[in-house]
Amino acid sequence: MLRLYHFWSSTCSRKVRICLAEKKLEWESRHVDIVNKRDNFKKWYLKINSNGVVPTLEHDGRIVIESNIILEYLDDSFPDTRLKPNDPFQISKMRFWLDRAETVVHKNVNVLSWNRRHIPRMKHLSHEQHLKILEQFPNPETRMVRINRLEHGVSNADEEFSKARLSEFMDAMEEELNGNTWLAGESFSLADIAIAPFVERFEANNLDELIDFRKRPKIGSWWGKIKSRES
Numbered sequence: 187m188l189r190l191y192h193f194w195s196s197t198c199s200r201k202v203r204i205c206l207a208e209k210k211l212e213w214e215s216r217h218v219d220i221v222n223k224r225d226n227f228k229k230w231y232l233k234i235n236s237n238g239v240v241p242t243l244e245h246d247g248r249i250v251i252e253s254n255i256i257l258e259y260l261d262d263s264f265p266d267t268r269l270k271p272n273d274p275f276q277i278s279k280m281r282f283w284l285d286r287a288e289t290v291v292h293k294n295v296n297v298l299s300w301n302r303r304h305i306p307r308m309k310h311l312s313h314e315q316h317l318k319i320l321e322q323f324p325n326p327e328t329r330m331v332r333i334n335r336l337e338h339g340v341s342n343a344d345e346e347f348s349k350a351r352l353s354e355f356m357d358a359m360e361e362e363l364n365g366n367t368w369l370a371g372e373s374f375s376l377a378d379i380a381i382a383p384f385v386e387r388f389e390a391n392n393l394d395e396l397i398d399f400r401k402r403p404k405i406g407s408w409w410g411k412i413k414s415r416e417s
């Protein structure tokens with residue numbers, strides 16, 4: 187049995203839900219409220235995900251964490267509908283984009299979401315209450331980054347830096363899609379799944395330069411094809 191611990195608007199959770207839908211797998215949902223109830227810092231959740239983040243997959247009692255690893259795990263465990271290319275070079279491409287989704291896109295989208303989404307959601311809390319929440323992040327690096335953001339804010343310069351990294355990322359994606367229909371070649375793959383929720387987040391955050399598809403027409407047509415999929 188597959189059970190997914192996830193949060194509705196989390197980009198990393200979305201990746202896994204898209205993969206489950208593409209593969210037409212039955213799954214049980216456990217919603218983890220990472221905003222108000224902070225279920226992700228509760229003892230029971232930290233037992234299955236010691237980083238205190240979503241998503242977490244449970245498969246027949248076994249726990250898998252990290253969204254990109256979950257994607258590959260699902261594809262390897264349920265190979266009927268393949269979302270991984272067969273060719274080793276294309277697999278390397280797919281892993282390249284999975285890596286960029288985490289190390290470039292997720293990281294920088296987080297910076298840009300701070301003023302736009304995080305602060306408005308937390309405005310009912312005092313500084314001390316907010317700090318107490320951030321101090322609960324078990325991962326020392328995440329904890330330090332979040333506390334620094336609370337103490338010093340995200341400046342215009344920080345935002346411009348992140349926007350520039352995302353813009354470079356989008357240029358690289360445009361170049362990749364110049365010769366290929368999908369990110370890892372001629373077939374839709376986990377690479378496309380891993381990036382799609384972030385493009386949706388660029389739209390939700392009104393990051394106009396990133397979603398100006400006149401500038402990056404290949405991504406525009408890729409995005410149209412992604413949105414027309416049932417998943």
Ligand SMILES: N[C@@H](CCC(=O)N[C@@H](CS)C(=O)NCC(=O)O)C(=O)O
Binds near residue numbers: 199220239240288
């Ligand atoms: N590398 C992890 C990142 C997971 C992650 O950061 N998840 C976010 C939501 S997208 C989260 O749970 N954040 C908890 C919080 O902000 O309190 C993965 O890909 O699974």
